[in-house]
Amino acid sequence: MKHLLTTCLALGLIPLAATPPAQAQTADKKTAISLFGSAYEYKGNYGSGFWDWSSNNYGPGISFNRYLSPGLDLGLRGGYVEIKKSTDAGAPFYGSNFATNIVNVNLALKLKLNNGWAFKEDAFIQPYLLAAPGWTYTSREGTFNRNGQTLDLAEDKSYFDVFGAAGINFRLADGVGLFVQTGQHIPLKANLDGDLTRDDNAFDDRFLEHTVGLTVAFGKMKDADGDGVADRKDKCPNTPQGVAVDATGCPLDGDKDGVPDYQDKCPTEAGLAALEGCPDRDSDGVRDGDDACPDTPGKAELRGCPDADNDGVTDASDKCPDTPAGVAVDANGCPLDKDGDGVPDYQDRCPNRPGPASNKGCPEMKVEEKKKLQEATKFIQFDFNKATLKPISFPTLDGLVQILNAYPDYSLGISAHADNKGDDNYNLRLSDERAASARTYMLSKGIPAERIVSHGYGESKPIADNATEAGRAVNRRVEFDVYLPGDPNPAETKYGPAPAIPPAPVKAAPVKKAPVKKAAPKRR
Incomplete structure (x- = not known):
């Protein structure tokens, strides 16, 4: 066995x-x-x-x-x-x-x-x-x-x-x-x-x-993609079914542009892979068949046509070809002018209300209203040595509120000043508080906070001689100036940046005296 x-x-x-x-x-x-x-x-x-x-x-x-x-x-x-x-x-x-x-x-x-x-x-x-x-x-x-x-x-x-x-x-x-x-x-x-x-x-x-x-x-060599070329010879082993291939198993490319015919949108013209095998004569990234300006480089969103000022309107249709970059334009390529005052919006300080170009596109303030602003300083009064407004000031401030409501694009600068009597730092703080008090009153009447700026200058900017009582009275004043969006505050133009306000001095706590002990009576 x-x-x-x-x-x-x-x-x-x-x-x-x-x-x-x-x-x-x-x-x-x-x-x-x-x-x-x-x-x-x-x-x-x-x-x-x-x-x-x-x-x-x-x-x-x-x-x-x-x-x-x-x-x-x-x-x-x-x-x-x-x-x-x-x-x-x-x-x-x-x-x-x-x-x-x-x-x-x-x-x-x-x-x-x-x-x-x-x-x-x-x-x-x-x-x-x-x-x-x-x-x-x-x-x-x-x-x-x-x-x-x-x-x-x-x-x-x-x-x-x-x-x-x-x-x-x-x-x-x-x-x-x-x-x-x-x-x-x-x-x-x-x-x-x-x-x-x-x-x-x-x-x-x-x-x-x-x-x-x-x-x-x-065993028999496998042909994974079924293209008739054995896998060991197939240089393109994942060719989709039904695609014609050459002897190496790679898809045919009749125009030799590197894009196989089955993916080539322009199989008889040599083109670019990025454009699915289609040509682009002006090299602007838009295939010639889709390019309205095939011989001039342009933008894809404008069907291949140029737009020199980048406003979204082709040069051929642009009636304002030199519009600055970023400016909104109409169908003709010209800057928008919503209020129709002849001042384009990108230059118009008041684009929603018409005004002359001489006033930067904003409505001009009436002469009598300008006069009210100039004379308002005469009618603003405060309690002695305080920032509390006297009621006599209210009608003047109410008139300024009406002006600001009539001209919503304007801003108001309030600057308060003092004479030279007393401590410099005290005068600076008091003037700043008085300017703020006038601002607070106007805000209470509905004026947005961003439209009013207040500063105190103390005794640093006199307009009269402080040696006389009359001169000191003039120097104790509150001024009101209106200005357009984008313009500097007139007070800063006249007097420079407002000085920093020093903190108020801290009062020292009272010192308690120690009780005096009486001597004990002597015994007899």
Whole structure:
């Protein structure tokens, strides 16, 4: 029986040894054959030879493998070995021995770790795990001695085999791999050594298999994109279906502009990739077929026509070709003038109310109203040494409120001044508070806060001689000046920037006197 098994297995391996190397076992080459040799190590009632290389038994094997996915292969593997063992001298097995021929056939499911997770599919090192249930056939010969009795151990029997292994494949070349693998066979309830004394479990006799082998792959080269050019020759492997290609598998490009015909909107004219293969004579980024001015560089939003002043109106239609950048224009390219006063909005300080160009597009204030502003300073009075307005001031301030309401584009500057009597810093603070008091009154009448600015100048800007009481009375004044948007405050033009207002001095807390203790009366 032993010689029959060896002969059959050898005859099966001869044609495989002559098979020429093929492409790697991948999605393109899905079928592979492996030839291998294994070292087997027995463990049973006669002891354990696991990892004891001196007790190895050797045998050949073959497997047929099929690619299922980047992480999974299916295989059918077979192996043969003769496991031999004899007992040393001594009771109770003196002179016992066995020689068991074993044939394993297993359906192998290989989990490949070179699936793009830990290693690339074409990596040199390709680890894997193997789960391979199958069938084990045993043909045993030998004798069993116990207490002087000798039994013949000859028996042929089959078992269900549980086999698991781990291995590494080394990719030597395209289509050739060398692999090493270690696994354990557990033929359930097998009696490999013939010992009549059996354990209660089904794992009594088993063996390790250490394997070294060579794998070659073969099959028809795949054409993934179906363009009629094999993937190994295809320089454009992802060509869409139905697209005409050349000998290298790349899409045709009749006008040689680098844009394939199936994507080229102008396939008979050499053009630019950015314009889907269409030409652009003036290089303005607008294809000639869409360009209303194909020979003059222009803007895409104007169909390729120029706009020198960048106002959104083409030069051919622009009646105001030199409009400053950023200025809003009408359909003719001329600056907008919403109030129709002849002053364009971008120059008009009052674009929503008509006014002459001499007044920057704003309504001119009437002479009598200007006079009221100039004379208002005469009628503003405060309580002595305070910033509190006297009621006599209210009619004048109410008149100024009416003027501001009549001219909503104008702003008002209030500047307050003092004579030179008293402390300079005190006078500066008092003048600033008086200007603020007048502003607060006008704000209470509904004038927006941003339209009125107030400052105090103290005694720094006299307009009369402080040596006389009449001159000092003139210097104690509040002035009112109107100005247009964008213009400086007239007070700052006349007197310069307002000085910083110093903080008011902090009054010292009164010092408490310590009580005086009276001397105790002397005793007599």
